[in-house]
Amino acid sequence: MNSELAIRNGTVLTADGVAEIDLFVKDGRIASIGGDHDSHTTIDANGAWVGPGLVDLHCHLREPGEEWKEDIASGSAAAAAGGFTALVAMPNTKPAIDSGHLACFITERGRQVGLCQIATAGAITMARDGKALSHLDELWEAGVRIFTDDGASVADAGLLRLAMEYLAERGAVVAQHAEDQGLSLGGQMHEGAISSLLGLRGIPALAEELVVARDLALARLTGVRYHVQHISSRGTLDLISDARAQGLPVTSEVTPHHLAFDDERVMALDPAFKMYPPLRAASDREALVAGLSDGSIDVVATDHAPHAPFETEVTFAEAPRGVIGLESAASAVMTACSLPIETFFARMSISPAQIAQLENQGRRVATGILANLVVFDPERTWTPDRFRSRSENSPFRGEALRGMVLATIYEGRVTHSLVKS
């Protein structure tokens, strides 16, 4: 066989377990595992991990409406550099993704760019204003499987219940950005010793926990698949664990920055450490790291949120919320959590693909599947300094990270490689 691409000497996450074996790709699919075949291109993994391409359940690509921060092309390039083969874009664009044709626009732009699969979440309410349901059926027909007003909570419990009832029937996921607006109003960072010292208004962990507690009651009522976005506190994790113990179909995600940093880092007032939810106390961070390791948290999601330099060259209080994360995510997670290979791919690829219902993503390597792959060296160290994202608001700039994405393969094509020959 003449293959297009060989990945040699990898430690591969196959359907039958972890094996040190060569892979061969032809016509965009895994053509052979093991054996020896000619290939047009060869990637020498040199012992690095080879597994399903990473899947991000939560990123902001800013198109349409804020293309000076990012667009689907630059976001896809950043994703490829970060080892991702699929992204779920959040619907808080301008306009918000509240109708079928807008969802189709996003996925079609992703297809044109061709560096990874771009799925989109749909808004729960029209224009994300929390007042009336969006075109839920139309969005579902356009392929949307995750619904959220991310950037804000759906505050109206009656409206959320209605959305949950509709979407439970379909088998869609209702995802919540949990933030009680009254408790978080004017807040800049985690409410605690550091915010008190700095004189910055705090956002208590309760702002997140209160919304999650209410939503879990609604999820119990409606039977919907409920997903908590970017969890930040030990209390939220406890609420989710209790609900799961009672058999509710509840999942959650955590960002790399909440695994890596706590509110001490805000002392320097660098806007690259401003986000919602805020970096919380060291004890919260420790609980999140433990929760990701033991599976109480299903997914790492980046919450990649680009903002242009002119928007972040302001004081901390004036800076917009959110930081970029696609290019540093895998490394940041390894640095903070040292996950074994199975857990790493479970949290960063397999579980997010299942939640987003992306059938060609997050699959253990097997003959015949589409070749969506990442080559990740869990030991190599590097320090992020430049980004493919159009924006540079990264808290990981200048941080020594362990673990490096060596190559990314999307549908058999190499979309990023440091080791190609």
Next chain:
Amino acid sequence: MKHLLSISDLDRAEIEDLLTLAAEFSSVLERDIPKVPTLRGRTIATVFFEASTRTRLSFERAAKALSADVMSFAPGTSSVTKGESLKDTVLTLEATGADLFVVRHESVGAAARVAGWVNGPVINGGDGAHQHPTQALLDALTLRQRFGKLDGLKVGIVGDIANSRVARSNIDAFTKLGAQVELIAPSPLLPVDLSAFPVTVSGSLEDSLPHLDVVYLLRVQIERGSGPILPSLAEYGLRFGMNRQRLQMLPADAVVMHPGPINRGVEITADVADDPRSLVLDQVQNGVSTRMAVIFRLLGAS
């Protein structure tokens, strides 16, 4: 000292050096020609994104007493109102010849941010609820003039501690100089977590008064960006205001301070403000000499 951004940048010796220098400048200000030629040809820019005529005038008077030139930049008189950014503003001022920047801004960390953008030294003239270091220094100078030293003094700071940059910088300065600080406020006006503050806390002004050497009353505002923080100013005044009757509960040689501007009848009644035990006017006078000392230390060496 490259900048003066926070009292936390200074140790006790540095604070005392500034107070000693400020005391020398106080005597300069009492001369017939209250001026020294020290900083002739240098330019001080006051960049006040948050209005404060008192503080700005105090800095400008200090600059002029050192024979420096002053560039004054404030919303309403400049393109700031048209949305020019803090960064563009200070870079423009530096290109125009500013040697030192005094920055007042409603955002925590604004002066520190400016210090990262310009080459010259920066004085924090107040950043949100974070720091107002020259206020703390002038208050320390006022207490040193009255008591000789701050060691062992019991200072009660009364009012909206949570939203007060004066409280944060004064707690740090007073305790570094050996005073004991008690915070006196209803709990919504206290920072949520006091573990990083070397203070005691009291919920009752009247309980605290008999053992205080200094009552430091903060300005209280009913509204803060995110909405009302008090049921009413009148109720606050009844519980935490300083009046004639409460003045008599203090030890005989205790003093009353306020950073101004005073809400007469709320934090402090008119007769208390004008009482000989009130140091409010000393504070205003010491503002100029203290700011002279800071500007001199930041620019004088070169």
